[in-house]
Amino acid sequence: MNIDIEKLGLRELTALLSAAEQRKQLLAKRRSPALVRRKAAALAAQHGYTIEELFGDQPVAEIAAKKRSPRRKPSKVAAKYRDPDNKRNTWSGRGRMPRWLAQKTKHGRSATDFLIPGLAKPTARKTNSIGRRTLVKQG
Numbered sequence: 001m002n003i004d005i006e007k008l009g010l011r012e013l014t015a016l017l018s019a020a021e022q023r024k025q026l027l028a029k030r031r032s033p034a035l036v037r038r039k040a041a042a043l044a045a046q047h048g049y050t051i052e053e054l055f056g057d058q059p060v061a062e063i064a065a066k067k068r069s070p071r072r073k074p075s076k077v078a079a080k081y082r083d084p085d086n087k088r089n090t091w092s093g094r095g096r097m098p099r100w101l102a103q104k105t106k107h108g109r110s111a112t113d114f115l116i117p118g119l120a121k122p123t124a125r126k127t128n129s130i131g132r133r134t135l136v137k138q139g
Contacts, residue, residue: 081114090116 005013041051081101083089089100097111105111 078119080116080119081111082116083114 003016005016008016044051044054077092077094079090080093081091083100083104086100089098091098091101097105101111101114104114
């Protein structure tokens, strides 16, 4: 942190000096890390432990750090849309629309034309209002 004291006014310089003095007093009150380490080792030995038994091989900072829970894998979803030209091209309706479907809807066809009969209902769009009727392709 670089502070250009030439640009500070009287009020800012006074605040900076008081903050520096408070920090200096705090650091003066603290004990050295070596002394604290010796006291912790002595206390652990008094109760029959070693520091390694209490904290293991990892540093104390890692023990205190909050561990994140692993992310869940997204569940598999059945396909709702299928390309009639290539049966391997399917889409679940989640995420970005695939290129094959975007290309065909660009040329005037509707995404509901590619619904898998009997299995799927169209994916709701954000522009649809609640309660609006949607068409379901029957097989």
